[in-house]
Amino acid sequence: MLSKRSLVGIRLSFQTLAVLLFMLIGVSAYAADPTVGSGEEAIAAGKTVFNANCKQCHKLDAKSVGPALRGATDRQPLDKVKSFIKNSQAVIGSGDAYFTALFKEYSNTVMPAHEFLSDDDLNNLLSYIEHGDKVDPAAAAATAGGEAGAAAGGGIPSEYLSIILGVLVVVLLLILVVLGLIISVLTKYINKQDLPEDDKEFVSQKTDLGKVFKSDAFIIVVTALVIALVAKTAIDGLYSVGVQQGYAPTQPIAYSHKLHAGDLEIACQYCHTGVEIGRSANIPSPNICMNCHTHVQNVQGKEGISPEIAKIYAAVENNQPIEWVRVHNLPDLAYFNHSQHVAVGGIECQTCHGPIQEMEVVGQHSALTMGWCIDCHRQTEIATEGNAYYDKLVQLHSDSKDALKVKDIGGLECAKCHY
Template identity: 35%
Template sequence: MIHHRRIANTLVLSLILFFTVAVRTNVIAQNGQSLFNANCASCHNPHRDLTGPALYKVEERWPDKKKLYAWIRNNQEVIKSGDPYANELYLKWNKVAMNLFPQLTDPEIDAILAYVNSVPDPKAAAAAAATQGGGGTSGGGGSDNTLLFGILTLILAVVAMILLQVNANLKKLSDEREGLPALEPIPFWRNRAYIALVAIAFFCVGGYFTVKGAIGLGRNKNYQPEQPIYYSHKVHAGVNQISCLYCHTGAQEGKHANIPSLNVCMNCHMAINEYTGTEKIYKENNVEVNGTAEIQKLYEYAGYDPSVSKIWDPTKAKPVEWIQIHNLPDHVYFNHSQHVKAGQVACQTCHGEIQKMDEVYQFSDLSMGWCINCHRESKVQFKENGFYSIYQKFQHDLNSGAMDSTKGVTVEQIGGTECMKCHY
């Protein structure tokens, strides 16, 4: 019985070691990812320049890591200190002030940097896949040692099991030499300690994935459905510089941004019946898109045949069944005009670099934490904005110098984190 207790204790210690090492590294990576998504993802990408520069290996671009910490917490103070790299960076990005993150601690910033550096470069992965003839990419992320720690833990567990077996054999030989009766081992399926151990392991693993799935329920970050007509935002908003508000008129004046009706499309495509762009269009699976054929699909929905008549009859049209990408729960109130017109929030803040996307995908996770963090950090555009004229105290404090104009007023200070602002 004592022999089985020793085995059970050793197995428990091995499992604890495995879960501690493997899960701890995974949790650190997840914390870094969640911190990145909550604080940085609206303006930064690990490998591509967005509103701000790419963050991969950003600590190597700073001569002093402490200056990087100070920059993240209050970039304006670092600029005022006369740091040459900080001022060069500020000028390079057209003097666009970065949000302040005084609440982030050094370990949290390190977790964000570790996550950013662990994200593989999509271009490098694609090049590796092409080199290998379409095979999978090799290895994991550069600084993510979860797999390594997991393998080492499994090796240690195997070594522990071998040592247990050696110890059992030696004890058996010792008992035989001393004339002690040998106890028959209890089969695994009848051993309560083993059964309890397996049950606890299944409970922990199942609970972890259940909680993880429950937290991510309803979040569709990177969701990218295939639409009935291939519509390239890159061609329209990027190459041809069509304003977002030309098609999504409700974004500035109403609660919903709205999907444009066929008559908005036909305003241009009555005259444009073929794709003549110099750049080829590709789907996510690298299949080339025939732009002219997609325009013909639009004509089919519109009930228009330019070879028969140059006049379009809207009564023959049928609606395009676009697949909704961005969707909030029914109990959440969101008003586009309040953000776009009153808050002067750029479309790219929530939707990413939409002008560079061919097939649109959900850029942000649109979680409650993501929204609240934005409200805590985003400054309210008080100047020449009549919507905020009712906040006379803030206006007076800013004009008199009682409030630091460089820090400004955040959305949180005007009630942006109150529950009833978004839930009613």
């Protein structure tokens, strides 16, 4: 009877271990953050990019204008750090708690955007930041008053964590295999002896995976994991409430900017008649479409009236507007004027709206947050040339070594953008 009891015990531990292994693999898959490469070439290439763009404000192991950079990818997820380097104000504008706090800590110093960096550049840059010019921690401690040493040595490096996880998985697997072997040997041994009927039945019963999946422990663990994931998604979602970046609704007529503004090269102003003269760009009325579509009834080579173009005819006949779905929409509290930016500022539509001439369906390209407006106003020089309105200002400003930016003409004043 001793053997029967030990068989029960072994089977139970087998099932518990199987559940554990399953969880561990799940956790390590979720925790496996992409890490930064440490190849010599990547580090050298990264150093070049760093010296050209970041050196004036950052050191690797000490504070400068901005924080010490080494360890940045341990402090925050890799993708988020990349987005921050590309456009720090967009990340702060999206309400990200860590970077908003950091921004405050550095007295709202704006780190310039680096949209021009390719993903390769970013990967090399981060390789350099994490692995380049490593100083001996002891020497660094001596020179930098311990600050650098402490920063470099904080926490267990993520490589070690993955190694520990991997070793755990292997050990668990080995134990499972050994337990399985013991179970089969024991079963064979017991089967050879004379046993009462019910014991025989018990011994020959197979380990049932279905049972494991139905066990309370398994259900509780899985439920907890699911709840944690849902909560994380919900919290991330809340941070982007009101930010409609990427919104591209289906329109009532399959009108294509790629065809009209791209291939046919019709000027944006032909349809968006307001951009140079007023606040609003305007969406064209069906009459503007009819300038061409009284003649063009279909794409070249097709017969009859296209069903999409028939919708324009129906709108004109019934004297009803086409109900285009609005894509860009600032809240009522904000004031934005197209002519100020396009006619006076000389900014291309694509700077704010992206490559519209390549879009079959228009989508919102920029975040349209307050941080996005402000960031551009801090960085953009005013096109003063040939604009007599600015002559006085330019003269007044000529003592300063910085160029005249939008922020210098009041582009950061609340009342300019808010009613």
